[in-house]
Amino acid sequence: MTHPNTPTLDDLAAALDALRAQTPLVQSLTNIVSANFLTNVLLAAGASNAHIDNVHEAGGFARLAGGVLINLGTPDDGTAAAFTAAAEAAHDAGIPWVLDPVGVGGLPWRTGLAADLLKYRPTAIRGNASEIIALAGRGGDTRGVDSADEAAAAIPSALALLTHADAVSASGPVDYLVGRDGNGGVAGLRIAGGSAMLPRVTSTGCSLGGLVAAYLAVAPTPLIGLAAAHTHVAVASEIAEENSSGPGSFAVAYLDALFTVDTDTLRSRARIEAFHPVEKDEN
Template sequence: MSDRLSTDPADDTGRARDAAGPDTAAAHAADTAAAHAAASAQLLAALRGSSPLVHCITNSVVTNFTANALLAIDAAPAMVDIPVEAGIFAGIASGLLVNLGTPHEEQREAAREAVAAASVAGTPWVLDPVAVGGLPVRTALAHELVAQRPTAIRGNASEIIALAGAGAGGRGVDAADTTDAAADAAAHLARTHGSVVAVSGPVDLITDGRRTVRIANGDVLLTRMTGGGCALGAVTAAFLGASRADADPADAFAATVAATLVYTIAAEIAAAAAAGPGTFAPAFLDALALVTPGEVAERARITVTDAATDGSRA
C-alpha cells in the first residue's frame, strides 16, 4: 500500500491535509483529493451557469429519468436518435451520450452518425456500453464505437471488464463484479482509447489510465431505481460539455470525477429523505437541483491512487 497516493475515504475531502505534516506523499495525496473536491464544486457552479445542451441517444427505459436528471442539474436535454438528425445535432450539442441499452436499428445508425459528427466537431461524448458481453448486437456496436475514442466510458464493473475483452459480461444490466475487480480493465481501456473510464459501484472508480479516483459517496437506493447508472452517463456528458473538456484531456478527468461526485452526493441527500425506492427518485431529482457546491466540497469522500500500481487492490 506504500505506493498508493491516497487519502482515507473515511477521513475524506482532504481535511487530513493539515495534519499530514511533513509527509510529502501524504500531503500530495491529500491535496489531490482536496483538489478534486474543490474542482468538482467549481464545475457544478459553472455547469449551473452554462446550461449545456446534452444530446442523448439512450435506451427506452430511462429516457424520461435521464432528461429529468439533466434538467435538474440545469442542463438542457435533447433526445435526437434518428439517422440524419443525430449527426447534425451532435455537431451543435455541448455534449453527447450514447447508451446502448436498447439499440434498435435506427438508434444504431444514429449513434454511428452522432459519434462521427462529435469527433469532427470536438463535442465531448460518453459511451455507456449497457450489458455488453453476451449480447452480440450491442457488443459489436460498442467495440465499433469505442474505437472512435470516447471522451468518457461509463459502465458497471461487468460491462467495463467485458468491453476491455477481459470477461463475458454480467447478466444483463446487473453488475456481477466489484469496481476494484474492474480496475485493471478500466485502466487498460483508458490507455487504449484515450478515454476517461468511470466504473459505477458501491465505490465508484474513475481512471484515465494514469490516476485513479475512488468515490465512496452514494447510496444503495441508486441501484433500486432504474436509470441510476444510465442517467449518470448523461450527467457526465453535461459536465464534460460545461467544462469544454474537448480541448484538454485533463479537464475530461476532472469533469467525470465531478459528475460522479455530485451525483452520488445527491443520492446521499435524497436517501435521507426517502422512505423507499419510489420516493427516492423524486427526492434524488430535487437533490440534483438543490445540492450546492459547498455541500459537494464538504461531503466528498475521495481517494486518489496511481493507476499503474492500483491493480494490487483488485
Template sequence: MSIRTPQQSAHPSTDDSSVGEFASASGDLLDRLRERTPLVQSITNAVVTNFTANVLLAVGAAPAMTDIPTEAGPFARIASGVLLNLGTPQAEQRAAMVEAATAANDAGTPWVLDPVAVGFLPVRTALAAELLALRPTIVRGNASEIIALAGLGAGGRGVDSTDSVDSAIEAATAIARTSGAVVAISGPTDVITDGERIVRCSNGHACLTRVTGGGCALGAVLAAFASLDDDRLLTTVAATTAYTVAAQLAAAESRGPGSFAPAFLDHLHLLDADTVRSLAVIV
C-alpha cells in the same frame, strides 16, 4: 471562473492534496454548469428517457433526445455533450449512434459511451466495439461491462454486474490507455481513471440501483460536465461526486425507491457547491 486542477502524478492514485483539490473543483464545476446550461444530446434507452431528461434539468443542463439518423449527426455538432447508451439498441438508433459519435469527434464535442449489458449479447457488443474504436471521451459502465468491453470477460447478468469494481481496474486502465477515454467504473465506490491517475468516489447510496435509470442518467450528467473543462478526469470526478452526493441526501429522507426518485431530483436541483465540497468522499 478559475478551477484548480489536481496535477498529474506518476503514481497511479491521488495524494492528500489532490483529493482536496478534486473536491473543491467539483463544487466549482457545478457552479459553472449552472451558469452555462450545457445542451446534452442523449441517445439512450427507451426505459430511461424521461428520467434522464429530468435528471439533466434538475442538475442545471438542457436535455435533447435527438436519436434518429440524419438528425443525430448534425445535432451532435451543436450539442455541448453527447451520451450514447446501448440499453435498447434498435437498428435505427444504432445508426444514429455511429453518426453522432463521428460528428462529435469532427466537431470536438465530448461524448460518453455507456456499454449497457455488453458481453454475451452480440448486437450491442459489436456496436460497443465499433463505438470504442471511434474514441469516446468517457466510458461509463459497471465492472462486468468494463471487463467485457476490454475483451477480458463475458459480461454480467444482464445490466447487473457480477464482478467487483477492483477487479475491473486493469480493464479500465487498458481501455483508457488504448482509446484515450476516461473510464468510470460504477459500484459502491466508483473508480475513475485516465490510464495513469486513479480516483475513488465513495458517496452515493444503494437506492440508485433500485430505480430505473440511476446509472444511465449519470452518463448524461458526465457528458454535461465534460463540456466544462478539458481535464476530463476532473469533470468525470466532479459529475460523479455531485450526482452521488445528491443520492446520499435523497436516501436519508426516503422510505424506499418510490420516494427516493423524486427526492433525488429535488436534491440535484437544490445542490450547491459548498454542499458538494463538504460531503465529497474522494480518495
C-alpha cells in the same frame, strides 16, 4: 504516490459552478426506458437535454451539442446507425461524448456495436464493472444490465480502455475512475458514498451517463468532468435516501437533491480519494 493532476474537491466544486452557469445542452441517444428520467436528472442538476436519436438528425445535432451521450440500452438497426453518425460527428467536431456500454458482454451484437464505436474515441466511458471488463475484451459477467463484478476488479480493464478514451469509470458501491492528464500520465480516483436505493429506481445509471456528458462540456479535463458527475450523484443520492421511505419517494427526493446540492454541500459530503491506478489496487 498519486498523480499530481488527480482531481481535487476544488476542481469538482468549480465544475459544479460551471455547470450551473453554462447550462450545457446534452444530446442523448439513450434507451427507451431512461429517456424521461434522464431528462429530469439533467434539468434538476443544472443542464438540459435533447433526445435526438434518429439517423437523419443525430450526426448534425451532435455538432451543435455541448456533449453527447450514446447509451446502448435498447439498440436496434436504426439507433445503431444513429449512434455511429453521432459518434463520428462528435469526434470530428471536437464535441465530448460518452459511451455507456449497457449490457455489453452478455449480448454479442451490442458488444460488437460498442467495439465499433470505440474507433470514434469517446471522451469518457461509463459503465458498471462487468461492462467495462467486457468492453476491454477481458470477459465480464453480466446479469442483464447488472454487474456481477466488483468495481475494483475493473481497474485493469479501465486502464486498457484508455487506449480509446480519455477517462473511464466503473460504478459500484465505490466508483473507480481513471484518466489521462494530457502529458501521458494516468490518474485514479475512488468515489465512495451514494445510496443502495439507486439500483431500485430505473435509469439512475443511464442518467449518470447523461450527467457525465453535461460535465464534460464545462470541465477543464475529461477526468474532472467524469469525477464531478459521479460525485454529484453520490452526494445527491445520500441526501435523497435520508429524505425518503422507498423507491418512489427516493426518485422524487433524488431529483430535488440534484437541484439543491451546492459547492458547500459537495465539499462537506463528498468522499473522494486518489489512488495510483498503474499499480495493483488492494482495496
